[in-house]
Amino acid sequence: MTNRGWPDGDDPVAEELRKALDDAQQRLPDDVSLRRGWAAFDSRPAGRRGARLSWFAGGMASTAALALACAAWLWPRIGHTPGPEQMRTVAQTQTAAPGTQRLTLEGGVEAELQHTSVMRIEESGARVEGGAVKFKVPHRRQGHPFVVHADRYHVVVIGTRFGVAVGENRRVDVDVDEGVVEVWHKEVLLARLQPGQRWNSTPGADSAAATQDQDQGKKTGDATDRATEKLPLPSTVPADKPVTSSPLPETSLTFDKTELRRRHASRKEARAEARLAMVTTPATAPAPKPVPESPSAAKAALAAGDAPRALEIYRSLAQKPGPGGENAAYEIGRILNDRGQSSAAVTAWRRYRNDYPNGILRVEADVSIIEALARAGETDDALTEATDFLRRRPDSERRGEIARVAGDLYRTRGDCRHAIGAYQVAMSTSRARDVVEAATFNRAGCMVKIGDSGGVDALRGYLRSYPEGRFKRQATDLVEQAAAKR
């Protein structure tokens, strides 16, 4: 019972309404929304001129967009040309018995349906319901894989040529011609296939697969090892021959001999990829378990002090497209940084930058990289990043902050002339009091150091502007020292 004054009465409608109003009071946005909101707000262009320009640019852009929209709306109706939207509405495709059928799906994915195959096109990719389908997937950016569903399994593709077949007894076969694909069941990675490798689900293992995820995870962890670490083992069954029985109840893998030789030659690369797989997939953890994929679960793990678990969840989330994936990709770096792994954090943020070059957290990632590098003492790298940031983002709100960091880095290197320039940028662009104060004092200090005649005046100016400032004592000392020298 709530202490709400209205609606009063004991009837069920009033009670329901009271509860609904209480629920509405508790309704809060998720952290991802808030974080993205702040990132967007924080990277707003500074000043009224920017606003006016953006109004003008917005007006021009909306006029152009309106014209384009009209054209896009009219065009398909004039020529009766099937557009991408119509392509997307193809719900199911079936081939005639004698021939094959080729389709081009969204993102340039080519699908070739073999005899009597049935494929359903879904939003997330495609579902092979029967028969065999060959796919050719152009390379896709990380976090946006193409997914082919077959029975209860899904094949995750970054960019490759491969085939998926669903046979009798719901047996699923996957064979790879080029690139790398991963076969998943729910949250568990069953196999990572290289060119020439083939995977199949054994008939009759369905109920075990559906009910024993934990055990399957352990088994499939082994399967993954077989697909990556143990590649050079002398398995001799080529991909085009029938699949041999495997000691594993769930999966079987076969290797092409020539392919194996080639892979043996590039064993280092294979190991590197295996390591990458360990970083990016939850299934390679010692005891794979289903990962609850939600930012709140990651946050709870973090609050409980279980940073590895939070990382695991965020890595899983980062594989998904959309704002959640983007946020997770950034958070990985933040957690690593908080754990003192600044180098790994910088790598993670750089990966975020590559995957989301225009992402909403891009500025945040840039600033985090600069700060992490500066803290780690990587002065040269930090300075390169900082100067690049200042050059590329003349309107950023964070410009002053980064200019101050650049000034500090130059000063650390003993390059007072460049430091003075950077501090001047910080003073003229930042509206944050602490940034301007630090830049004012350090600029004056650098001027004194190089024997600039205006240095002492600049220090006095600092003391006038900030009579109770953070650097009051140092500034006073420097002024007194300069007076004593004279």
Place this chain on the structure above:
Amino acid sequence: MNTPGVLRSIPSGKGGGPDLDILAGCRHGDRGAWRTLYDRYAPIVHRFLATFGVPPEERDDACQEVFVAVYRSLRHFRGDARLSTWIYRIAARHASRAARRRRVRTLLGNLLLREPPPPPAPDASEKSERLRMLDELVAKLSPKKKLVLVLFEIEGLPIEEVAKIAECPENTAWSRLHYARAELMAMARKRTKAVAGKGKGSS
């Protein structure tokens, strides 16, 4: 038109002192102060927009627009009202504007014989059936009644602040609230009856 009472100085309440510090910091361009302001008011603005009927897919953008408006107008904020009152007023204006834009879009869509986009899947926070019911009912109220009801019953603001935000005399705010409550209750009863009728029909 405002009554003279509306212009009287209202104590800042629980967020008063810190709000003044935040305001001073924001006016000096202190990023930390802006962050504090955002962290304090963004969830409130989000909730207000949600209850006011801004759909989930537009909510993030609308919230951001509200804060950009706060950023641009902060130097005009005289401090006569509480900061929260002022932010609510901006949010209410933006929510009304967003509703107008939606109506125009729907109208244009009908004129161009376009199929409306499918409704987005409800997010986790919207799954509650009760909340959905409340949103449906509140959406049927007139904008003026909706504003007063949301601010008083959900945001929990005192009526003098509600009146300030709605830019009407306090008595008018009370009157709107009375009618909004009555309408909401009537609609809830009607809906319950209809659901019960359907249940009987299907059994």
